[in-house]
Amino acid sequence: MRVKISRTSVEGEVFAPPSKSYTHRAITIGSLSEKCVVRRPLISEDTKATIRACKMLGAQINEEKGDLFIEGVKGKPHIPEDVIDVGNSGTTLRFMTAVASLVDGVSILTGDNSLRTRPNGPLIEVLRDLGVEVISTLNNGCAPLVVKGGLKGAIAKIDGSISSQFISALLIACPLTRQSTTLSIKGELRSKPYVNVTLEILRKAGAEIFEDSNHNIKFIIPPNQNYNLRDYLVPGDFSSASYLLAAAAMTSSRVVVKNMFPSQQGDMAIIDILKQMGAGVSWDKENGVVTVNGHDLKGVRVDAAATPDLVPTIAVLGAVAEGQTVIENAEHVRYKETDRLHAMAVELKKMGVSVKEDQDQLTIKGGKLKGGDLHGWHDHRIVMALTIAGMVAGDTTVDTAESIFISYPNFFDDVRSLGADVVVNKQ
Numbered sequence: 530m531r532v533k534i535s536r537t538s539v540e541g542e543v544f545a546p547p548s549k550s551y552t553h554r555a556i557t558i559g560s561l562s563e564k565c566v567v568r569r570p571l572i573s574e575d576t577k578a579t580i581r582a583c584k585m586l587g588a589q590i591n592e593e594k595g596d597l598f599i600e601g602v603k604g605k606p607h608i609p610e611d612v613i614d615v616g617n618s619g620t621t622l623r624f625m626t627a628v629a630s631l632v633d634g635v636s637i638l639t640g641d642n643s644l645r646t647r648p649n650g651p652l653i654e655v656l657r658d659l660g661v662e663v664i665s666t667l668n669n670g671c672a673p674l675v676v677k678g679g680l681k682g683a684i685a686k687i688d689g690s691i692s693s694q695f696i697s698a699l700l701i702a703c704p705l706t707r708q709s710t711t712l713s714i715k716g717e718l719r720s721k722p723y724v725n726v727t728l729e730i731l732r733k734a735g736a737e738i739f740e741d742s743n744h745n746i747k748f749i750i751p752p753n754q755n756y757n758l759r760d761y762l763v764p765g766d767f768s769s770a771s772y773l774l775a776a777a778a779m780t781s782s783r784v785v786v787k788n789m790f791p792s793q794q795g796d797m798a799i800i801d802i803l804k805q806m807g808a809g810v811s812w813d814k815e816n817g818v819v820t821v822n823g824h825d826l827k828g829v830r831v832d833a834a835a836t837p838d839l840v841p842t843i844a845v846l847g848a849v850a851e852g853q854t855v856i857e858n859a860e861h862v863r864y865k866e867t868d869r870l871h872a873m874a875v876e877l878k879k880m881g882v883s884v885k886e887d888q889d890q891l892t893i894k895g896g897k898l899k900g901g902d903l904h905g906w907h908d909h910r911i912v913m914a915l916t917i918a919g920m921v922a923g924d925t926t927v928d929t930a931e932s933i934f935i936s937y938p939n940f941f942d943d944v945r946s947l948g949a950d951v952v953v954n955k956q
């Protein structure tokens with residue numbers, strides 16, 4: 530699918546889609562509870578992968594009027610009758626690998642071409658330390674993975690520099706084992722806010738997990754716990770909203786985004802970043818309303834350790850800002866659906882932008898964008914970021930646009946409702 534974008538400004542109000550990260554957690558932890566209603570979940574390709582996987586592990590999940598009604602497995606997932614295919618979803622793979630470690634039998638997990646290139650070494654290593662037999666069939670730390678349950682508690686260490694999803698996955702599974710677990714994080718914990726999202730929902734489910742951050746981050750997890758997540762309303766997604774907010778800032782327009790209530794999402798940082806760049810931004814936290822009035826933007830330095838998913842958005846903002854934008858501490862952004870540092874460098878250069886790509890950072894010199902035929906790299910966040918860049922440049926196409934269904938199926942409808950001239954060609 531290719532999308533054609535003409536030079537355009539945006540104006541109006543839109544309701545942010547539900548959070549993908551919160552939805553994954555509510556479905557997973559709800560499926561490990563007895564009964565749960567997940568209200569206003571995101572229904573996208575990635576969250577449908579989590580629904581499929583939880584059903585294969587024994588949960589019953591039905592959708593009624595947009596909400597999910599779950600009959601869970603009460604901490605005891607069943608042996609899946611077939612291979613669990615998680616499609617493009619890294620979150621689903623990591624979470625279900627840990628949940629499968631609770632199964633008294635063998636589970637096989639796989640995914641699409643992109644997913645099967647993404648690293649899981651640290652998770653595999655620590656699960657083995659915790660008594661689980663885990664095999665990467667190609668012996669490269671990637672899916673397909675074969676998991677033979679047997680998760681026990683223990684004292685274990687895990688590298689935090691590649692993905693926080695490994696830690697979130699263990700925090701979800703370990704409270705359900707028969708022995709206590711102490712999990713220490715080696716090095717910097719990248720994407721830490723996502724672990725806070727996990728802890729928030731686990732604690733809403735009644736789980737007890739203690740965090741000691743005196744030296745290295747350490748989680749102390751008592752055993753023999755039960756989850757009781759009964760009813761959960763999913764908040765709006767700041768990662769998805771970042772494209773709408775950036776579009777207003779970049780095209781000097783005014784956009785109001787609703788369903789933007791404070792939560793544990795690290796990507797709430799987009800609001801401060803836009804302010805630092807000179808956009809007029811107000812956030813009515815009580816009513817969940819963010820208003821952006823676009824102005825001329827100036828470059829900014831951003832540490833991306835906690836906000837990997839904002840990197841494509843910040844890169845296109847930097848491409849139109851006066852001066853230099855540096856996105857640093859971002860090596861983990863190379864391990865997503867695609868290598869997003871490289872992808873954004875390649876595509877912005879096609880638009881006439883001066884970009885320097887280093888191992889863990891991008892340095893972008895703002896200037897005039899020129900339109901072009903761009904590649905979306907089969908990555909939803911690359912496609913959405915380049916789409917808003919096209920609104921400034923005009924006369925731009927982006928291919929692999931179908932990948933927006935991974936996280937934001939209504940993205941093109943929403944930007945069109947704000948007046949954007951965006952035409953989708955299904956060829």
Ligand SMILES: O=C(O)C1=C[C@@H](OP(=O)(O)O)[C@@H](O)[C@H](O)C1
Pocket residue numbers: 549550551553620691692693694697719720723724837838861865
């Ligand atoms: O836990 C989550 O919901 C996510 C964690 C992040 O991944 P890493 O922790 O691998 O950086 C983020 O990129 C992803 O979109 C969602």
Ligand SMILES: C=C(OP(=O)(O)O)C(=O)O
Pocket residue numbers: 549575617618619620621838865866910936
């Ligand atoms: C990388 C992402 O998600 P996941 O890791 O679940 O594939 C994303 O949504 O940008």
